[in-house]
Structures are given as C-alpha cells and as structure tokens.
Amino acid sequence: MSSPKNDNTVNTEAIREVLDTHRAKMKTALRVCAHCSLCAESCFLFHVHDGDPRYMPSHKFINSIGRLYKKKGRIDQEALEEISEIVWRRCVLCTRCYCPLGIDIPEMIALARNICRSQDVYFTWDQLEQEA
Amino acid sequence: MYDLVRGPLVWVAFTVFIVGTVYQVVRFYSLSRKNPQFRLIKPTGGPPKKEDPPAEPVLTFGQRLRLSIAGTNPVMTTVTTVFHVLLVLTPFFVLGHNVLWDLAWGISPPSFSEAFTDVLTIIVIAGGVYFLCRRLFMARVRAISSTYDFVILAIATAPFITGFLAYRNIFDYDTVILLHMLAGEIMLVAIPFTKLVHMPFFFINRFLLVHENTFGAGGSRIWR
Numbered sequence: 001m002s003s004p005k006n007d008n009t010v011n012t013e014a015i016r017e018v019l020d021t022h023r024a025k026m027k028t029a030l031r032v033c034a035h036c037s038l039c040a041e042s043c044f045l046f047h048v049h050d051g052d053p054r055y056m057p058s059h060k061f062i063n064s065i066g067r068l069y070k071k072k073g074r075i076d077q078e079a080l081e082e083i084s085e086i087v088w089r090r091c092v093l094c095t096r097c098y099c100p101l102g103i104d105i106p107e108m109i110a111l112a113r114n115i116c117r118s119q120d121v122y123f124t125w126d127q128l129e130q131e132a
Numbered sequence: 133m134y135d136l137v138r139g140p141l142v143w144v145a146f147t148v149f150i151v152g153t154v155y156q157v158v159r160f161y162s163l164s165r166k167n168p169q170f171r172l173i174k175p176t177g178g179p180p181k182k183e184d185p186p187a188e189p190v191l192t193f194g195q196r197l198r199l200s201i202a203g204t205n206p207v208m209t210t211v212t213t214v215f216h217v218l219l220v221l222t223p224f225f226v227l228g229h230n231v232l233w234d235l236a237w238g239i240s241p242p243s244f245s246e247a248f249t250d251v252l253t254i255i256v257i258a259g260g261v262y263f264l265c266r267r268l269f270m271a272r273v274r275a276i277s278s279t280y281d282f283v284i285l286a287i288a289t290a291p292f293i294t295g296f297l298a299y300r301n302i303f304d305y306d307t308v309i310l311l312h313m314l315a316g317e318i319m320l321v322a323i324p325f326t327k328l329v330h331m332p333f334f335f336i337n338r339f340l341l342v343h344e345n346t347f348g349a350g351g352s353r354i355w356r
Contacts, residue, residue, distance in 0.1 A: 024163045025355050031326075033331045035276045036212070037266075041204040053275035062276055095344075100201055101330050102337025102345060 010080055010119055015073035018115050026111065029103045030066050033058060039105065045090060057097035057105045060086050063131040064112035077121075084116045088123035134306070137313045152324025153332050160336055164353040168344065208266070215259030219288065220331075222252045223316075225297070238337035246299070253296050260289035284327045290315035 008014065039057040040046050048056040053059055064086045068075060075083075087109050095106040116122055191199070202209040223229060227243040234240045244252070263285055266273045294312035297303055322328050342351035 024159075026158075032330045032337065034327060034330050035281050036208075036269070037274070037276065037280075038201050038205055039210065039272045041201070042273055051272065053272040056272055056276070059272075059276050073150065098201065098345060101334055102341065102343065104343055 010075060010077055012073045012075070014118050015068065015075070015115050018111070018118060019069060019073055022111055026065060026068050026069055026108065028064070029108055030069060031104075032101050033062065033099075033103055034101060035062075036100065039097055042096060043091075044094070044096065045092070054086075055090055057091075057099070060091050061103075061105050061108040061112075065108045065115075068112065068115060073115075080116060080119055080121050083112060083124065087112045087116065115125045134310055137310055137317070141317050142313070147319040149320035149323055152321075156329060156332055157336070160333075160340075161353075164341070166352055167354045175315050211259050211262050215256060215263075218252050218256050218259075219292075220251065223291070224255065225249065228299075250296070250299060253292050253299075256292045257289060257296060260285060260292070280327070284322075287315075287319050287322050287326070288328065291319055336342050 022067070035058065037053075037056060037058060040051070040053075040121060041053055043057050046057075049055045064083045067079070067083060071079075091109050093106055093113075097105045099105055113122070165352055197203050205224050225242065225244040227246055230241050230243045243249075264282075267277045267281060268274065269287070291312060294308055294315050298305060298308045298312050304307070319328070323331055338345070338347045340346075340353050342354050
C-alpha cells in the first residue's frame with residue numbers, strides 16, 4: 001500500500017478523536033455483527049477472488065474499524081498500512097454489501113478510510129501503476 | 133444453592149434482561165434522531181408499460197429471490213430462521229415452566245405437550261450444532277470467528293441442552309435442572325450486554341433506522 005508518509009509516527013490522539021465522534025454507532029455495529037458470513041455473496045470482489053474470506057464485507061469491517069476500535073487508536077504505522085490495504089484495495093465502496101442484521105458496513109469502511117487519511121495513509125494511483 | 137438459583141437469581145436475571153434491553157433501546161433513541169428527510173422512498177406504480185421501457189431491467193420475483201440471501205444461502209436462511217423463532221418462542225410454551233407460573237401466581241399460560249416441546253428443543257439444539265459446524269469447518273465463517281463466538285453459541289444453546297437432559301433424566305436430575313436454571317439466567321443477563329444484543333437490534337436496525345435495507349415503511353431515524 002502506498003502512502004506519502006514514511007515516518008513511523010501515528011497520532012493516536014487524532015485517531016481517537018475520530019473514533020470518539022462515531023463511538024456509539026461503531027460499538028453497536030461491532031457488537032451486533034453475529035459473524036454469520038451471510039454478507040459474503042453481496043460483495044462482487046468476494047466472487048471475483050473465488051470466495052476468499054478476506055473479501056467478505058464483515059471480514060473487512062472487523063479487521064479495519066474493529067481493529068482500530070479494539071486498540072482504541074493505539075496502532076502503529078504498519079498496522080495502519082494493513083488497514084488501508086483492506087479499506088482501499090479490498091473494498092471499492094460500491095455500497096452493495098448487505099447485512100441481514102442491518103449493519104451499515106460501507107459507512108464503517110468509509111470511517112476507517114477517514115482515519116487512515118487523517119494519518120496521511122491512503123491509496124495512490126501511482127502505486128497501482130508501479131505494480132502494473 | 134437450589135433456592136438461590138430458583139429464587140433471587142431469577143429475579144436478578146429478569147431485571148437485568150428487561151432493564152438492560154430498555155437501556156439499549158433508550159440509548160439508541162438518544163443516539164439517533166428522527167429525520168423524515170432521509171425517509172426511504174420505495175418505487176410505486178404498476179408494471180412498466182411496453183411503450184415506456186424501464187431504464188433498468190425489471191427482475192421477476194424468482195430472480196430477486198435467487199439474488200437474495202435466501203437464494204444464495206437457502207439452508208442457512210432456513211436453519212437460522214427456525215432456530216431463532218423457536219429459541220424465543222419455545223420457553224413460553226414449556227409445560228414445566230408454565231406449571232411454575234401457576235404455582236407462584238395462579239396463572240396458566242397455554243402450553244405445548246411435552247412431546248412437542250421435546251421436538252422443538254431438539255430442533256434448536258440441531259440448529260446450534262449446525263452453527264457450530266459452520267464455525268468450525270467453513271473457511272469464511274472460521275475467518276471471522278473467535279472464542280467469544282463459541283461462548284455466545286454455548287450461552288444461547290445451553291438452556292436447551294440442559295432442558296433436554298433434564299426432561300430425559302440423563303445424568304443427575306437435581307444437578308441438571310440447577311444447571312438449566314443457571315443457563316437460562318446467564319442467557320437473559322447476556323442478551324443486552326453481549327453479541328446477543330442482536331436480538332433487540334435486529335428490529336431496531338431493520339425497522340427504525342433509515343437505510344437501503346430497512347423493512348416496512350422505510351425507517352424513520354438516523355444516527356446523530
């Protein structure tokens with residue numbers, strides 16, 4: 001994952017501020033998720049990647065915003081890069097994912113993107129060209 | 133121990149369950165607000181006319197069903213629906229439970245026959261076994277499972293497993309019935325404060341919150 005930021009400093013306070021503003025909604029979403037995996041088929045990337053569980057909407061939101069929430073924002077640069085990989089490369093925010101319990105997964109992914117952006121970690125098209 | 137579990141702990145469990153659930157609902161209301169502006173508008177009108185072709189292809193009911201979760205996961209959809217409905221309904225119609233109501237307060241709610249309740253209990257346990265197998269053997273479910281998920285499954289099914297054992301007098305009855313009461317109390321206490329909170333939040337998320345997948349009138353509230 002490309003990022004313009006190369007140093008290893010993550011502003012935990014800034015992350016926590018974003019988390020705090022959405023705490024209730026995030027906490028509810030994470031708690032309500034029954035880990036049933038029924039959202040899997042609603043993601044076209046899950047199909048494209050031959051049913052790779054890492055492309056399930058629930059897997060993506062648990063391992064991005066869920067991870068940030070559990071760690072209360074205390075996360076290092078490497079982990080943030082991993083999260084940005086999930087929220088940009090494994091999700092295109094097409095908002096077609098469907099949760100039987102009504103969790104707004106795209107919103108959670110968008111929130112994780114906001115947190116990554118707040119730390120100058122984000123997807124760049126240059127990276128894609130280099131990979132190609 | 134028996135008197136404690138049968139007496140005060142029942143009250144504690146019911147109080148925590150009711151107060152906890154009310155707290156979760158009140159908390160939801162305080163964290164959300166009414167906003168008719170974002171009310172979901174469902175398409176209305178009759179079938180499209182031939183001379184006025186729709187911009188998007190119109191799917192038949194069968195096609196929509198096949199694309200839904202019921203279509204992509206028919207077994208899981210059936211099992212989970214039956215499991216959840218019976219999990220909630222069965223305890224209200226158990227003869228043994230209703231005899232206790234009668235002895236305590238002189239009220240006699242309708243009950244199923246013991247044989248029928250036994251069948252319902254076995255169906256719930258079978259559903260629990262199905263969920264356990266999914267969690268253990270399906271890669272996609274295993275990928276998002278933790279010990280917590282197994283504990284939650286155990287909490288939800290324990291009252292039914294112990295009830296089944298008690299009804300059939302398997303193991304020492306006194307111990308099993310004590311465990312049965314404890315298991316029920318633990319489940320009640322767990323509902324508002326663990327992943328089992330999806331019980332009230334299923335209705336909140338699917339009926340009250342405005343989003344694309346809201347049932348009914350399209351929801352009326354959004355998060356603050």
